[in-house]
Amino acid sequence: MMPIDLIAFDADDTLWENEQHYTAALEKLCTLLAPFANAEHVRKALTEADIHNLQYYGYGIKAYTLTMLETASRIANNQLTGEIVDAILEEGKRMFAEPIVVFEHVVETLECLPKYKPLMLITRGEIFEQEHRIQRSGLAKYFTYIEIVRTKSQEIYRQVLAKYHISPQRFVMIGNSLKSDILPVVALGGRAVYIPIPNPWQHDVVENPDWNSFDHIEHIGLLPNLLQPFLD
Numbered sequence: 164m165m166p167i168d169l170i171a172f173d174a175d176d177t178l179w180e181n182e183q184h185y186t187a188a189l190e191k192l193c194t195l196l197a198p199f200a201n202a203e204h205v206r207k208a209l210t211e212a213d214i215h216n217l218q219y220y221g222y223g224i225k226a227y228t229l230t231m232l233e234t235a236s237r238i239a240n241n242q243l244t245g246e247i248v249d250a251i252l253e254e255g256k257r258m259f260a261e262p263i264v265v266f267e268h269v270v271e272t273l274e275c276l277p278k279y280k281p282l283m284l285i286t287r288g289e290i291f292e293q294e295h296r297i298q299r300s301g302l303a304k305y306f307t308y309i310e311i312v313r314t315k316s317q318e319i320y321r322q323v324l325a326k327y328h329i330s331p332q333r334f335v336m337i338g339n340s341l342k343s344d345i346l347p348v349v350a351l352g353g354r355a356v357y358i359p360i361p362n363p364w365q366h367d368v369v370e371n372p373d374w375n376s377f378d379h380i381e382h383i384g385l386l387p388n389l390l391q392p393f394l395d
């Protein structure tokens with residue numbers, strides 16, 4: 164068995180809660196736009212615009228705030244009030260200021276992974292936002308390397324591994340997104356460990372992945388045992 168030289172973690176929804184702040188903002192938008200459309204219509208419009216706008220805005224809270232404004236403007240059809248605009252902007256700031264809730268088992272797991280194998284955090288999004296979150300999580304001290312990338316494609320992983328002179332075969336990525344954390348790494352020849360969350364972002368859902376090409380655990384506390392054979 165090929166030993167592992169570098170253990171990398173996704174951050175949002177792998178180490179701490181994230182998706183639920185977006186869901187809460189979506190519900191808030193439904194309430195604000197209730198005079199114009201029903202909640203189901205607002206949810207569908209925002210989800211579609213969110214995915215469509217990735218190509219313009221990338222990932223994160225600022226992007227989501229712009230997309231909420233765009234969706235509101237369309238749905239209110241020229242009747243959008245300053246009050247609703249303000250409430251949406253406030254919602255974006257609320258998401259940014261939300262305390263970081265680290266998942267159960269995360270700290271023990273990071274502490275018990277062998278110190279001679281460096282840990283890397285690879286997170287996608289906007290630098291200002293991600294640094295703010297990493298710093299407030301209290302987890303930065305566990306990571307030798309932190310990479311904030313604009314997207315998580317096979318090419319981006321290839322570039323990150325090349326930068327640290329790590330061969331994909333000696334690399335493992337742990338994350339909650341099949342699309343961003345697991346499949347691109349597997350495609351490169353790396354190892355990946357999938358830890359699903361209950362209500363994933365629609366963009367991250369992949370139909371019929373090859374379940375034999377990666378590992379799958381229920382929670383992060385099970386990781387040290389799973390990786391043990393590859394860490395000696």
Ligand SMILES: [Mg+2]
Nearest residue numbers: 173175176339
């Ligand atoms: Mg994630």
